[in-house]
Amino acid sequence: NxxxxxxxxxxxxxxxxxxxxxxxxxxxxxGFGRWAGLVGAFSGIRACGLRSGTFDLPKAIDCRDLQEMLTHAKGVKLPANFKIVLTGHGRVGRGAREVLDHMKIRSVHPDDFLRMEFPEPVFTHLDVADYNERIDGGDFDMQAFIDDPLEFRSTFSRYTAAADLFIAGHFWAEGSPFLFTREDMRSPDWKVKVVADISCDIDGPVACTLRPSTIESPLYGYHPGTEQECMFSHPEGIAVMAVDNLPCELPRDxxxxxxxxxxxxxxxxxxxxxxxxxxxxxxxxxxxxxxxxxxxxxxxxxxxxxxx
The missing domain is CATH 3.40.50.720 (NAD(P)-binding Rossmann-like Domain)
Known part of the structure; x- marks a missing residue:
C-alpha cells in the first residue's frame, strides 16, 4: 500500500x-453497511438452522442475488417464542432488520421481549439506551455516553437471558462498555445459542467473537466453560458467525x-x-x-x- x-x-x-x-x-x-447487515442477518438465521438441525439454508454467496436470498429466508419457519435481539440503528442494523421484516417476524418492544412469551417468533431492535445505564443511577444521556462511556455499564445480560439469536449490528467505540463478558456467558441465565456478529470486534464487546470467520467457513463455536473455540454444533457451545467481509457474498447487488x-x-x-x-x-x-x-x-x- x-x-x-x-x-x-x-x-x-x-x-x-x-x-x-x-x-x-x-x-x-x-458504504457497504446495509449489505453487511442483510447478509449477516441471513447468515445468523442460517446458523440457527444448522446448529439445531431443523432447516438448511444456502450461503448468501450461493444465491444469485438479494432477491433469491430473501426468498430462501422467507421460507424459514422458526418456532413459537423464538426470540431475536438486534443491535444497531445505522446502515448495518437497518439492513439486518430488512431480513427480519421480510420474514414477517414481528417486532416487539424491549420490555415485552423480556417479560412476555409469544405464540410466534419475535425480535426486538435495541438502541444504545436500551442496554446501557449510568453507574451512578442517573438518567441515560446519549451525549454523556459519547463523551465519557466509562461512567456507564452494560445491561445487555437481560437480553441474553431471553434471546435465542443475537444479531450484532451496532457500532462500538473504544472505551465503551462491553455488551457481555466471558463471565456473563457462564451465567445459568444465559440462553443465546447463536451470535451473528456483523460488527466483528475481536475479543471485545461480544466476548465469544474470538476471531473473524470466512465466507468459506463462516461458523465456529465458543465454549463458555473452557473459553475456547469448539464445533459450532457443540451442545454446550454458542455458534458464532463473524465473517468480516459479508457484502462480498452479494457482489452484484x-x-x-x-x-x-x-x-x-x-x-x-x-x-x-x-x-x-x-x-x-x-x-x-x-x-x-x-x-x-x-x-x-x-x-x-x-x-x-x-x-x-
Missing amino acids: AGLLAAVLDKRIRLIDYELLKRPSGRRII ASDGFGRELMDHVIPLLVEGDAEGILDAATETTFEGKLNEPYAYLSDYVAAARRA
Whole structure:
C-alpha cells in the first residue's frame, strides 16, 4: 500500500477515500453497511438452522442475488417464542432488520421481549439506551455516553437471558462498555445459542467473537466453560458467525447499490460544487502530487516506500 500511495503521488492523482466521505454531522455518505447487515442477518438465521438441525439454508454467496436470498429466508419457519435481539440503528442494523421484516417476524418492544412469551417468533431492535445505564443511577444521556462511556455499564445480560439469536449490528467505540463478558456467558441465565456478529470486534464487546470467520467457513463455536473455540454444533457451545467481509457474498447487488449511492451523492459534488468541503476532507492526495494536510502524517510512510 505504501508503494501504491507513492505512485499515486508521483502521478499527481487525486485520491479520495470513500470511507471518509461524511456529512458535516459526521454521518458517512456511502458504504457497504446495509449489505453487511442483510447478509449477516441471513447468515445468523442460517446458523440457527444448522446448529439445531431443523432447516438448511444456502450461503448468501450461493444465491444469485438479494432477491433469491430473501426468498430462501422467507421460507424459514422458526418456532413459537423464538426470540431475536438486534443491535444497531445505522446502515448495518437497518439492513439486518430488512431480513427480519421480510420474514414477517414481528417486532416487539424491549420490555415485552423480556417479560412476555409469544405464540410466534419475535425480535426486538435495541438502541444504545436500551442496554446501557449510568453507574451512578442517573438518567441515560446519549451525549454523556459519547463523551465519557466509562461512567456507564452494560445491561445487555437481560437480553441474553431471553434471546435465542443475537444479531450484532451496532457500532462500538473504544472505551465503551462491553455488551457481555466471558463471565456473563457462564451465567445459568444465559440462553443465546447463536451470535451473528456483523460488527466483528475481536475479543471485545461480544466476548465469544474470538476471531473473524470466512465466507468459506463462516461458523465456529465458543465454549463458555473452557473459553475456547469448539464445533459450532457443540451442545454446550454458542455458534458464532463473524465473517468480516459479508457484502462480498452479494457482489452484484452490493456493487450496484454502492454505485447508485456514488452517483446520487458524490458525483453531484464533483460536477455541481462542494460547498461543505466534503470531498476535500476525504482527499488524501492532491493534483499537485502532495498529501492533503490532514494526511501529512503519512509522509514518512511514503518516504520509506520510496527508499525501499
